Amino acid sequence: MKLIASSALALMCTSVAAFAMGEGTCAAGKTLSEGTLTIATGNPAYYPWVMNDAPESGEGFEAAVAYAIADKMGFSADQVTWVRTSFDEAIQPGAKNFDFNMQQYSITPEREEMVDFSLPYYVSSMAVLTTQSVVDAGAEATLDSLQGLKWGAVATTTALPILAEVVKPASDPLLYNDNADVNAAIMAGQIDAALYDLPTALYLSAVVVDGGTLLGQFPPEQSENPDKFGLLMEEGNPLRECVDAAITDLSESGALAAIEAEWLAEATGVPVIK
């Protein structure tokens, strides 16, 4: 009964939506609630991905990309709703409360066993955040020098496998719950350096960490598995095709690069680690 009822409803909605939105409505009938695109971000959402923790403004790289994708999928800005989730909420089994989740999720084959990712919307360099005193003590942007540092990272990020595969530090890294704790450990001198995606590292070094500085970056070309950010969706989400089409469109038209240039401009000019 329920099945029949809901498919009937879906059918009805599809026709209504198709009528309302005309062409480019590949999303019709596939979203959480019809005519609305529900996007999840972090709590809080960080600069420069979302400015002032206010994704509705469309300011910040991810906020801007989100609205661009929504536009391509046929949703106006008014039809976009934002929700907040943690990483754990995003991957827990059961019904999701978002159509897609956007908070710098790195695409990995292991994760793809459990959830679906869109095509990447950003390929990030990884950058080494440290403090001036560590640099003064002789740390350099070479792998040799980096191996001797005491490392930290956020436990739930892909910085960790990259650290293990590329840097191979001499002592085991210390791991933390979030950016704030990593910064506390850097400022307490418990770790010398932490690995972040470049935009985050830039923000932290400039604004949050006292005496923070970037020692260098690992550009995506250098890594076998560069850090690619994708939109996270419930496995088997029918919306995926539609989202991928939108991202392909945006990257081919150069719109994605333009957004990147607008919000992540500073990311150039950081020395490359040899």
Next chain:
Amino acid sequence: MTTSKVGNGAVSSRAKAPTRRELYEANVRRRATRIALISTISVGLAIFFLVPLAPGWEAVQRSFFNGRVFAATFPGLVEAFLLNVMIFAWSAPLIAVTGLAIALCRDTRAPALFPLRLFGMAYTDVFRGLPVVLVIYIIGFGVPGLGLPRPWNSPYIWGTLALVLVYSAYVAEVIRSGIDSIHHSQRSAAASLGLSDRDIMRFVVLPQAIRNVVPANMNLFIALQKDVALLSFIGPVEIFRQAGVYKSLYANFTPYVGAALIFLALTIPATRYADYLMNKQNRART
């Protein structure tokens, strides 16, 4: 004397044939066992068959009981657990010693030592009143932030200190209750022999007090074994953190289930043993 004769009579008759009462009791026992068995089996079957019928069962199974992820992560979890064991191994003796010292502070009677008594009181009040994780954060990040050089700013040192501070406050209270439980006639007897206050505490009161509170302290140390995981908040990659890393890597919660199993493998025997000690003590008292 008469009672023991009756007892002997009962024993000899039991050798021949069961008495009416014995027959009745055996019957009651058999019935009780049968009912317990039936009810346990039906509950077990119900869980086994009904839970998988839930619409989300498949998704839950894939996220929490994923054999592939379990096999891939379990050895790493066991290895990480060694760090828990190590932290526990060096924290527990420190906690025991500090707890004892604080308990003794609270028991001082000389007026000159009143500050010590006040300190003991404040210590137990403050550290029993704070969540462990808060103390770990404040001490673990705060003290090293004062500018200590490595290795003196290690999260292991200050995280351990945080555990010691909180748990020794509890242990101190338990020991103090043990000291209070020793009847004053024991102190009188020792004093009447000319022993000093110090010797009375050391040789007469404390050995008995500590023996009385072993089960209660066992429970505290089981709790400590679990709270060691909170040190992960300030950096150390112990089992809880390692499980979190795997969770993030595989986007799957199975590593947490693995970690839970490892914890239980240690804490269930320990809890059973503590209960056994407690029961033994209660029997001895009655």
Next chain:
Amino acid sequence: MTGKLSLRGVRKWFGENEVCKGIDLDVADGEMVCLIGASGSGKSTLLRCMNLLEPIDDGAIFLDGVDIAEPGLDPQPIRQKIGIVFQSYNLFPHMTALENVMLAPRRVHGHGREELRPKVAQMFERFGLGDRTDHYPDQLSGGQQQRVAIIRALAMEPQIMLFDEITSALDPELVGEVLDVLRDLRKQGMTMVLATHEMGFARELADKVCFLEAGRILEQGPPDQLFSAPREERTKAFLSRVL
């Protein structure tokens, strides 16, 4: 002062309750004094005052002419000279009989275990406990425990022994073995003060019997006189109840 131990006007309050109302008592060297009287008459408290387990509120206690009840005096050295045995034995349950006995000589006099062992073993032997040295208190009968408690007090070589109703908690058949110990000590010439309900024993062995009532010594004298021809009506009434 006429005695080895002399009490003069000893007063003791527990809160509002005056338990000793000015007690005068002389115990001569080698003498055995028995305190008799109803429960709550102040016998136990008086004994506890004598070895300073309870500080007295007024009056004086002289040991060999020296006032030991002077406020502020360190009670420890005095307690070593005056032993006490309690109704409820109060052995240390976590120590064997031998350890119970040796603890105080070791800690207070600084004697070594080996040094003490022959002497202590001999005392166990003498009181019929030669095979009980390594038993814990809960493995001993009441009578055996009480004998260990007596040995424990004697091991400090006190000049005076106080006994606080030491047979009251015992099964009737075990009373005899403990009283035998007291007879033995009497023979040795130990100075003793007993609070007791064993009237026959008091009559047989005491040099002096004191009848306490409501915190006062109502009547005292040699046992023959006190038991056969008490002067006070209330002594008579008490004796007729217990004899």
